[in-house]
Amino acid sequence: MVPLGPGAVLLTARALDGVPALLEALHAVAEAAPFRRMTVPGGHTMSVAMTSCGAAGWITDRRGYRYSATDPDSGRPWPAMPEPFRDLARAAAAEAGFPDFQPDTCLINRYEPGARMGLHQDRDERDTDAPIVSVSLGLAATFLWGGLLRNDPARRLPLRHGDVVVWGGPSRLQFHGIAPLREGEHPLTGRCRYNLTFRRAL
Ligand SMILES: O=C(O)CCC(=O)C(=O)O
Ligand SMILES: [Fe+2]
Numbered sequence: 001m002v003p004l005g006p007g008a009v010l011l012t013a014r015a016l017d018g019v020p021a022l023l024e025a026l027h028a029v030a031e032a033a034p035f036r037r038m039t040v041p042g043g044h045t046m047s048v049a050m051t052s053c054g055a056a057g058w059i060t061d062r063r064g065y066r067y068s069a070t071d072p073d074s075g076r077p078w079p080a081m082p083e084p085f086r087d088l089a090r091a092a093a094a095e096a097g098f099p100d101f102q103p104d105t106c107l108i109n110r111y112e113p114g115a116r117m118g119l120h121q122d123r124d125e126r127d128t129d130a131p132i133v134s135v136s137l138g139l140a141a142t143f144l145w146g147g148l149l150r151n152d153p154a155r156r157l158p159l160r161h162g163d164v165v166v167w168g169g170p171s172r173l174q175f176h177g178i179a180p181l182r183e184g185e186h187p188l189t190g191r192c193r194y195n196l197t198f199r200r201a202l
Helices: 016-032 083-095
Strands: 002-005 008-011 049-054 057-061 064-068 105-111 117-120 132-138 141-145 155-159 164-167 176-178 193-199
Touching (some): 016 049, 083 164
Antiparallel strands (some): 049 105
């Protein structure tokens, strides 16, 4: 357990044992709700492809960022949150000091080489009492761990296959991001990195 700040920890390799079940569940979600690259309000298309499961899914389009109970591409509810997803998120949160985490959404991010996510806060949730649980699968990435202000300097730390980061409490609105993914090939995911971001949104 690597402390990153008050309420924030890196649980190295925490998800490793569960990877086969996680990837199987991920592929089932993506079959029902395919990955898509969404548009941000400014008009750019995100480099990261996304889908969701749970009671709500995070979406963006020209109108803004928000949670939606349905997949805008299909009009159907998002796939249910798979048990292995929920179990891991709850266990990791508890180990990080958040024993009552009840995620109602998991955003699944898919990064191909070159894809990135700029520094941002996760702040589209109704309240920020619950932590964020973030699981890395496949190709390694460089996590940018900033401060509570946009211009605070960001640490760069490697996130590898199976790593889990939890941040909540005083760190819940910490700026964070992912540096452009380096080229590579992972034996289990191929030429990509997946990230599962569990949140309490509603
Ligand atoms: O890919 C990651 O590790 C971070 C993803 C993230 O910050 C987000 O989806 O809000
Ligand atoms: Fe985020």
